[in-house]
Amino acid sequence: MIPLDQMRNVKELAGIDPEMLEKLGAIGEVVSAPKGTLLFHQGDRAEYYYILREGKVALEFREAEGLANTEMVGPGMGVGCSSLAGLTAYMSDARCEEASILLRWPQSKLRHLFNQHDRLGYLMMKACAISLNERIGLKA
Amino acid sequence: MIPLKELQKVAIFTPLSNKMIEELAAVGDISTAKEGDYLFRDGDPAENFYIIKEGKVILEFEQPDGSINTETVGPGMGVGCSSLSGLARYNAHGRCEAPSRFLRWNQSRLQQLFNENPRLGYLLIRASAKRLSKRISGKLPK
Numbered sequence: 001m002i003p004l005d006q007m008r009n010v011k012e013l014a015g016i017d018p019e020m021l022e023k024l025g026a027i028g029e030v031v032s033a034p035k036g037t038l039l040f041h042q043g044d045r046a047e048y049y050y051i052l053r054e055g056k057v058a059l060e061f062r063e064a065e066g067l068a069n070t071e072m073v074g075p076g077m078g079v080g081c082s083s084l085a086g087l088t089a090y091m092s093d094a095r096c097e098e099a100s101i102l103l104r105w106p107q108s109k110l111r112h113l114f115n116q117h118d119r120l121g122y123l124m125m126k127a128c129a130i131s132l133n134e135r136i137g138l139k140a
Numbered sequence: 141m142i143p144l145k146e147l148q149k150v151a152i153f154t155p156l157s158n159k160m161i162e163e164l165a166a167v168g169d170i171s172t173a174k175e176g177d178y179l180f181r182d183g184d185p186a187e188n189f190y191i192i193k194e195g196k197v198i199l200e201f202e203q204p205d206g207s208i209n210t211e212t213v214g215p216g217m218g219v220g221c222s223s224l225s226g227l228a229r230y231n232a233h234g235r236c237e238a239p240s241r242f243l244r245w246n247q248s249r250l251q252q253l254f255n256e257n258p259r260l261g262y263l264l265i266r267a268s269a270k271r272l273s274k275r276i277s278g279k280l281p282k
Contacts, residue, residue, distance in 0.1 A: 061277050085269035091277035114262060121262035122254060129225035129265050132272040136201075136211075136221075 002028040002103050010103075011076040012051050012127040020120045027109040031102050039079065039094040039102075046083035046090050048104050052076065055100025060093040072097065077131060083107040084128045142168045142243055150191060150243075151216055152267045160260045167249040171242050179219065179234040179242075186223040186230050188244050192216065195240025200233040211275070212237065223247040224268055 002025040007013050013021065030053075033039065039050065042062050050057075057079050061069040071092075073079055079102070082090050086107075114121030142165040147153055153161055171190075173179060179190060182202055190197075192215050199219070201209040213219055219242070222230050226247070254261030 081269065082273050084266075085273050086266055087270055087273060091273055118258040118262055122258035122265065125262050125265040125269060126225050129221065129269045129272065130227055132269055132276065133222050133225055133227060133231065136272055136276050 001026060002030055006030055006053060006103060010051055010053070012078050012124070012131065014127070016120065016123050020117060020123075023113060023117065023120070024105070027113060028103055028105040031104050033096045033100045033102065035096055035099050037096045037100075039096065040090045042090055042092050044090050046080060046087050047107055048080055049083040049107060049110060050079040050094075050105075051103045052079055053101040053103060055102075056097040057100060058095050058097045060095065061091065062093065071135065078128055081128050081132060084110065084124065086111070141166060142170060146170065146193065146243060152191065152218060152264065152271065155263045155267055156260065160257070160263070163253060163257065163260065164245070164264075167253055168243055168245040171244045173236045173240050173242070175236055175238050177236045179236065180230045181233050182230060184230050186220065186227050187247055188220055189223040189247065189250060190219040190234075190242040190244050192219060193241045193243060196237040197240060198235050198237050200235065201231065202233075218268055218271065221268055221272060224250065225265060226251060 004018070004021060004025060007021050007025060013024070016024070039057065052073060052075050054075055057073045059071045059073060059079070061071075078084065079094055080090060084107075114124070144162065144165055147161050147165055153164070156164070179197065192213060194215060196212060196214050197219050199211045199213060201211070203209060218224065219234055220230060
């Protein structure tokens with residue numbers, strides 16, 4: 001359960017009305033992760049979608065030869081967008097660069113909620129796509 | 141209006157029902173461009189979302205240090221995704237590398253359609269986000 005106050009002023013949740021935020025809160029949880037925690041490995045099942053409340057997360061994209069690219073994600077941004085977009089596996093490692101607080105939702109529960117509430121799914125996906133669009137222009 | 145046959149076998153539409161595809165076709169059109177034409181420039185209002193039917197487009201992302209990051213996209217791929225997700229401006233230059241043909245949708249008509257049918261917006265943007273995620277991980281240096 002995520003308290004409403006944890007979801008206010010989160011860019012990715014802007015435009016979602018309080019009733020829908022409550023439904024989102026009901027299926028999510030707040031997690032704390034010390035510096036160095038690996039949230040997921042590239043190739044792991046894309047089980048959770050995260051929004052970073054506090055701290056910093058490094059997304060590390062790997063190839064067979066080793067680390068190929070690192071991208072830093074800060075507060076208010078989504079982590080594990082593969083999960084929200086319905087991909088089966090994460091496309092990167094995600095490691096906390098600082099002690100972090102994250103909002104977390106299981107993919108299966110999010111999908112179920114979005115199937116019941118189309119508009120909520122649309123708004124969440126739109127916010128995720130905006131974030132991905134901003135990221136795709138960044139130099140590898 | 142886009143003829144329905146033009147929307148068949150486009151991967152991003154796979155999750156959509158026939159009725160949704162008909163609704164999309166009704167608000168889109170087909171456009172063509174010559175090699176060297178700019179579809180849009182960085183900072184232009186994000187007016188249109190395109191899917192390449194034929195040809196090739198190079199996307200040029202200007203970096204804060206003045207360098208440019210490029211990505212080439214081909215048939216079946218979306219161009220001007222800023223528009224699909226409702227951003228006000230494009231964040232890249234989009235230039236045709238070959239004579240090209242596109243399916244094209246105006247952002248305001250798309251947003252109106254998504255507001256009337258949020259399920260369509262959800263499914264289409266999710267399909268686009270899936271491809272964007274793969275493109276982000278695929279931009280690794282070789």
